[in-house]
Amino acid sequence: MSVDFYFDFSSPYAYLAAMKMDDIAMWHGREVTWRPILLGPIMERTGAGTVFDKPLKGIYLKRDVARTARLFGLPEVRYPEPFPFAALAACRAFYWLEAKDPNMAVSLAQRLFREAYGEGRPIASGEDVAKVAERMYVDSHELLAAIETPAIKARLKAEVDKALQAGVVGVPFVIAEGEPFWGADKLEQISRWLDTGGW
């Protein structure tokens, strides 16, 4: 009875989905496995490009993100500078913390998303991530050292490979009891799938 949630901190749609994941888990009595990944290597393999930097598409997408946030009852979406960004440090910090305490890692992910899209503050660098983690009493020196180790770098690479093998072609991506769903617009379908066992 698993729900795997793949996301990139650089995606505002992943942020929208992330803010709903606890609800979905609660409504349906499921555990959600949070899996931060980097969309870059996924896009290289799937042949897609970034979208928010395309002029016409970017205008539509930002409007859609703002509208979906209102629909979800979230505060106005802000964008960190730089945007988009490579969420290497955030992903590595997540997996480092998860090995110690999975719940704390999820809490860090949620706080990072809120920092970026709720407050519009950067979460790109190790220092940015450490600042957010400090509010959870995570030692920043320990975190900054950990995310530079070969072991944690290899771990993130392995997670991106696993996501590709699982069929992840974009973010947010949810595999709900084996069934893949791509996009923040799929949350209602995911709920229905978990409710009914599929259709």
Added chain:
Amino acid sequence: MSVDFYFDFSSPYAYLAAMKMDDIAMWHGREVTWRPILLGPIMERTGAGTVFDKPLKGIYLKRDVARTARLFGLPEVRYPEPFPFAALAACRAFYWLEAKDPNMAVSLAQRLFREAYGEGRPIASGEDVAKVAERMYVDSHELLAAIETPAIKARLKAEVDKALQAGVVGVPFVIAEGEPFWGADKLEQISRWLDTGGW
């Protein structure tokens, strides 16, 4: 109180949305303006590529199309050969027929979509389109001649330009009372928007 529905006959997601457009119009007492366009020139401007021919993405998308069709109560989705295809003839036939009788043009669009994705039969060539139109007692010689005229070619070009100016960045794309929605996954949000006047 307008609902503009932009689509490319080559998109199975546009087919899924098309099969729901009459329901949306009926539930909300709206007239839907059907606007077939060609995604090719839109993608050139917005920088997106085709997606169904990308290996990993294609697998996911076909699964998602099949699943959404089941959710919408539609028959199993088939794909015409060739797929994807350039729907030039279908678009031109639509605008030619619309000038005579708008309701017949919508009916032709629905029949073409069912021919392609319900029956898996080609609708790429003028002859393919004429065969479907014949079932509505449209003269095929007249249709085949009409879609080769400079006037109808210019008309289609003008419609694609108008779509770009309206902010259309992909298909299916619906502008519901000025509010843009992209994707077959947006139909529930469109219904809600028309119901409530927005959020």
